[in-house]
Amino acid sequence: MTTHAKLAAAAAAIVAIVLSGFVGPIDAAVAAGQNVKATVFIAADRTTLSDGQDYNGVVGSSTALKTTVEGVSEVFQLSGVASQSGSPYRSVAYQLGMLGKTTGYWLTPTVTYSVTPGGTEGWRAFCNVHKGYPGWAGTTDATQWNCAAEVTQAGLNTKITFKVSQNRFAEASGSIRTSGPVTLKDGTYDGNNLPYLVAGSREVGRDSGADFAVVMREGDKPVEGGDLARVRFSYRILDEGRETSYWVIGWSQTLRAVAWHHGAACFITDQLPGKNNVPLDSLDRQLTTPYQCTIQSEHPVNGDGGTYDTKLLVDKREVTTVDNPATAADLVRKYCSSDNGDCNVNLTDAKKFMKTVGDDRKWQAANDTDKPVWERKVEVETSVQTTHKYATEVTASAEQSFIGQKFAFTVKQSYGFEYQQKTDIKETIPVPVGPREITWVEYQVPMIVADGDVLIFARDQGINYRLPDVHVEMPQPGGQTPTLKCDRLAGWSADAKGASCFPGSSTPKPVPSSN
Numbered sequence: 001m002t003t004h005a006k007l008a009a010a011a012a013a014i015v016a017i018v019l020s021g022f023v024g025p026i027d028a029a030v031a032a033g034q035n036v037k038a039t040v041f042i043a044a045d046r047t048t049l050s051d052g053q054d055y056n057g058v059v060g061s062s063t064a065l066k067t068t069v070e071g072v073s074e075v076f077q078l079s080g081v082a083s084q085s086g087s088p089y090r091s092v093a094y095q096l097g098m099l100g101k102t103t104g105y106w107l108t109p110t111v112t113y114s115v116t117p118g119g120t121e122g123w124r125a126f127c128n129v130h131k132g133y134p135g136w137a138g139t140t141d142a143t144q145w146n147c148a149a150e151v152t153q154a155g156l157n158t159k160i161t162f163k164v165s166q167n168r169f170a171e172a173s174g175s176i177r178t179s180g181p182v183t184l185k186d187g188t189y190d191g192n193n194l195p196y197l198v199a200g201s202r203e204v205g206r207d208s209g210a211d212f213a214v215v216m217r218e219g220d221k222p223v224e225g226g227d228l229a230r231v232r233f234s235y236r237i238l239d240e241g242r243e244t245s246y247w248v249i250g251w252s253q254t255l256r257a258v259a260w261h262h263g264a265a266c267f268i269t270d271q272l273p274g275k276n277n278v279p280l281d282s283l284d285r286q287l288t289t290p291y292q293c294t295i296q297s298e299h300p301v302n303g304d305g306g307t308y309d310t311k312l313l314v315d316k317r318e319v320t321t322v323d324n325p326a327t328a329a330d331l332v333r334k335y336c337s338s339d340n341g342d343c344n345v346n347l348t349d350a351k352k353f354m355k356t357v358g359d360d361r362k363w364q365a366a367n368d369t370d371k372p373v374w375e376r377k378v379e380v381e382t383s384v385q386t387t388h389k390y391a392t393e394v395t396a397s398a399e400q401s402f403i404g405q406k407f408a409f410t411v412k413q414s415y416g417f418e419y420q421q422k423t424d425i426k427e428t429i430p431v432p433v434g435p436r437e438i439t440w441v442e443y444q445v446p447m448i449v450a451d452g453d454v455l456i457f458a459r460d461q462g463i464n465y466r467l468p469d470v471h472v473e474m475p476q477p478g479g480q481t482p483t484l485k486c487d488r489l490a491g492w493s494a495d496a497k498g499a500s501c502f503p504g505s506s507t508p509k510p511v512p513s514s515n
Contacts, residue, residue: 036088036113037079038123038158043072045165046196046215047145049094055108055134060088069094078111082121087113093134096145096164098196105142106130109149109162125149125160143167143218166196166217170229171307173213174252174264178204179315182291184235184248188273190280192222192230200233212252227256232280234273237291237314245270245347245410248293249280254308262300264310266293270344270410288344288457288464292317319455319466328454328467335456342457345470347410350417350450352476357384357425357443364440367433368489376439378431380482384445384475385422407450407472417448423475431484439486446476 042049052067052075060080066073080088091110096103109127127147132139146167153159178184184204191197191214200210216222216229224230230253237246250266267285293314301307322328336343358380365376408419423445433439454467 034082034156035079036082036123036156036158037077038088038111038113038160039077040075040090040109040111040125041072041159041161042069042075042094042109043161043163044069045163046098047164047166048097048100049107049164050097050102051093051095053093054090055093056091056110058090059086059112060090062088062090065092075109080113082113082115087115089113096129098166099198103195104132105144106132106134107145107147107164108134109147111160123151123158123160125151125162127162127164144220145217166215167219168306169216169218169220170227170254170256170260171213171215171301172229172231172252172254172262173198173211173301173308174231174250174310174312175209175211176200176204176233176235176248176250176266176312176314177207177209179207179313181206181240182314182316183238183241184210184314185238185243186234186236188234190232192216192224192228192232194220194222194229197231199231204235216256225255229254229256234280235314237268239290239316244290246289246291247271247273248291248314249273249283250293250312251280252298252308252310254306256306260300260305260308262298262308264295264298264308264312266295266312266314268293270347285341288342288455290317290319290346290453290455290466291315317464319464321466321468323468331456331458331465331467332454335458336454342459343406344455345406345410345452346455346466347407347450347452349452350411350415350448352417353447353449354444355384355447355473355475357382357445357480358440359442361438361440363429364438365431365433366438366489367435370435372435373433376431376433378429378441380429380441380443381426383422383424384447406454407452407470408448408474410452411448411450411474418477419448419474420477421474423477423480425480429482434486436489437486438489439484442483442485444481444483446479448474448476450474 049069052065054065060078063077066075069075076090078088078090089112091108094107096105096107107127107129111123111125114124115121126149129142129145129147130139131142144167146165148163150161151158152161183206185202187200187202187210189197189199189212194214194216196215198213200212204210212231212233214229214231222228230251232251234247234249237244237248246268248266248268252264255261268289268291269283269285271283273280273283291314293312296311296313298310301309322331363378363380365378367373411417412419425443429441431439431441450472452470454470456465458465
């Protein structure tokens, strides 16, 4: 190779090295000593910039810095004379933010016009992201954001744009919509402890929707699954504006691995989300409910495997209502004989009341003399059990026990009422009886009354049945209170000697301590 060829090759190598630091083409027409100008923009995607300030000084003339950026904004103009010793230069700093909050991360965009000894000229732009204010002790470069600069117009008047975005590792999003009489309230969202969580609204109206999204960036540390971008939600379901005992639970997620793994779920439960620290994905997924949540669509966004979006719909199931008590009883016997998800209850109301037991004068003592009797003993033995009926009483004990348990469980979940399958009463009570009187023992037993529907999925038929207006009574633990009531014996007048009760009266008397 000749000396001239060697010099040409060396010059080409130098030019290649210099070009690697530039963001645009060489401004070959710009000679040293000429004025150059750059208009600088920042385009921020899903992030905001605030606290804008000069960082490493300014060389040349520059306009005032725009201190906040949202979307695309012109932030400053820089101009000056191109030279090797003092070409235009400006470096600024912004604090990065997301979803209306600052993050403690900072961006330092820098613009300069470079003139090399060989005469190569051009605008150069670069930026870094820092965890903490740049230049402070302990500040490190961060990976949670991307910042790329590009020249959108070359020459004497150049446009430079810094594109700032999240350095996404994985992303998941979705929407939950309602249809028919269904509305939602008390919505909560969980983003797996990821900073960028766009939660849906607390309430979703009729035929409306709520959008949600979560982004895991490089360097973010989720609570569950080191590579899992997941957003979960729960809402209470309302029907025609009336609160029900049901909740809709769902999520959308993207797991980054050797291959992308996506997933969505949506189901109805009658368990209160968050109660007793039960994880959302461990709640009972009741198959037979008046409502359903279905996945309408699910796919990566624009073919990008790192993203995932799903559309979910909550509406009311199509059901066949059975009003005939005999048919209702037949369905219960066939499908509700064991604890399974094909037989469930839809609670509409529950309240406490006191049930009177013994008002039929079953436990009584009579005195047909003219003298009072103070120690007549009455043996009391009975049980108050859970019962239910569909317009007419269904007496099969196995069915009563099973349906009663379903109602009792739902009552406890929704109202916090304690219950038991039966209350046993067995005691001997010394009863005082006045002359020519009859005295009997009654009990006030604390009870819960619940109303609602029984819902059955006939799996062999593929039909959902609804048995409406089911009435259930169940005892509460303890608290039964005995009282004494009395009346005149038949055939005795009200003014008889020693009379203390009158016909039809039910004046209570204190009950002596039982033996």
